[in-house]
Amino acid sequence: MHVPILDLKPAYDELRAELDAAYHRVMASGRVLLGPELEAFEGEYAASVGAAHCVGVANGLEAMQLVLMALGVGPGDEVIVPSNGYIATWLAVTHVGARPVPCEPDPRTYNLDPDRLEAALTPRTRVILPIHLYGQTADMDAIQAVARRHGLFVLEDAAQSHGALYRGRPAGSLGGAAGVSFYPSKNLGALADAGAVTTNDAALADRIRHLRNYGSKIRYQHEYAGMNSRLSELQAAFLRTKLPHLAAWNARRADLACRYFGGLKGVGDLVLPHVPDWAHPVWHLFVVRTARREALQAHLAAHGVGTQVHYPTPPHLTPAYASAGGKRGDFPLAERLASEVLSLPIGPHHSVAQIDYVCAQVRDFFQAPSAPS
Numbered sequence: 332m333h334v335p336i337l338d339l340k341p342a343y344d345e346l347r348a349e350l351d352a353a354y355h356r357v358m359a360s361g362r363v364l365l366g367p368e369l370e371a372f373e374g375e376y377a378a379s380v381g382a383a384h385c386v387g388v389a390n391g392l393e394a395m396q397l398v399l400m401a402l403g404v405g406p407g408d409e410v411i412v413p414s415n416g417y418i419a420t421w422l423a424v425t426h427v428g429a430r431p432v433p434c435e436p437d438p439r440t441y442n443l444d445p446d447r448l449e450a451a452l453t454p455r456t457r458v459i460l461p462i463h464l465y466g467q468t469a470d471m472d473a474i475q476a477v478a479r480r481h482g483l484f485v486l487e488d489a490a491q492s493h494g495a496l497y498r499g500r501p502a503g504s505l506g507g508a509a510g511v512s513f514y515p516s517k518n519l520g521a522l523a524d525a526g527a528v529t530t531n532d533a534a535l536a537d538r539i540r541h542l543r544n545y546g547s548k549i550r551y552q553h554e555y556a557g558m559n560s561r562l563s564e565l566q567a568a569f570l571r572t573k574l575p576h577l578a579a580w581n582a583r584r585a586d587l588a589c590r591y592f593g594g595l596k597g598v599g600d601l602v603l604p605h606v607p608d609w610a611h612p613v614w615h616l617f618v619v620r621t622a623r624r625e626a627l628q629a630h631l632a633a634h635g636v637g638t639q640v641h642y643p644t645p646p647h648l649t650p651a652y653a654s655a656g657g658k659r660g661d662f663p664l665a666e667r668l669a670s671e672v673l674s675l676p677i678g679p680h681h682s683v684a685q686i687d688y689v690c691a692q693v694r695d696f697f698q699a700p701s702a703p704s
Contacts, residue, residue, distance in 0.1 A: 493615075
């Protein structure tokens with residue numbers, strides 16, 4: 332059996348007629364930027380996450396960068412970021428001239444650990460930027476409590492958490508603002524790069540609308556030194572088509588995650604995801620850990636199972652941040668996770684039979700007994 336880690340074609344096959352109609356609607360309209368599809372999607376997505384405002388932008392990295400720009404964060408300022416996760420979160424801080432300050436994650440959830448935040452703060456700290464990693468929210472009430480004590484802004488990196496809930500509240504509405512990615516592999520994915528900012532702050536949303544369009548809301552009138560970061564009409568139309576299907580697709584992912592928990596419980600040294608009672612994840616990724624990661628990955632590849640490592644190098648050890656002087660051992664938990672995590676296939680168009688096959692191959696690798704029926 333072949334089980335890809337990701338296959339985008341089945342989503343198109345499922346929604347072919349709707350997506351084709353969206354394409355033709357945009358082509359017939361003659362509008363390609365800042366038009367009615369974007370305005371409609373912004374309203375629909377804001378409503379889906381319980382936020383007052385949504386501003387469509389070019390991608391998730393620039394969504395976070397634009398929030399920081401709108402807040403006036405820049406040289407001399409510091410932003411708390413997770414020591415693990417994708418480098419885009421750090422880059423958003425770097426691109427506004429501020430300094431990313433890493434904080435280690437909770438060793439069970441892999442999300443930013445609120446208990447470690449106080450030690451990372453300095454008088455220069457302006458923002459706390461947690462990631463809702465792998466589709467599960469960070470402990471936002473605890474993070475917000477620290478932020479309130481120190482007068483800090485909380486910006487969510489909600490790139491992987493479309494539809495995730497924290498104590499019944501949607502990701503994207505849990506901080507002062509959220510940066511969202513609609514990269515094609517996301518739970519809600521466009522057919523190219525795309526992103527958005529969600530917020531309840533009307534003034535902040537207004538500044539970001541200026542900033543995404545060269546600092547202008549009226550052509551040739553530039554209020555700010557902005558940038559070009561616009562979500563196109565075509566991608567907005569595709570996202571509008573997919574948004575009504577998101578809940579059902581997330582439910583399929585949850586069913587497959589349950590299948591993994593049943594099929595992999597107690598297998599070897601495999602560490603399965605931990606879900607706190609306050610979390611309702613959407614399983615953007617199903618990430619396991621093992622000290623035998625490379626051997627397991629090779630075994631699965633030999634048996635037709637695609638896997639991926641999210642992410643193999645902590646940002647502080649990448650050449651991009653070599654000038655910051657980071658070295659191995661600075662953030663041991665992030666480094667250990669990077670050496671042990673492995674993403675198994677999970678998506679709304681994987682079948683139960685495929686997930687059962689992956690479980691069987693993992694058990695075979697560890698020479699574990701058959702899973703219960």
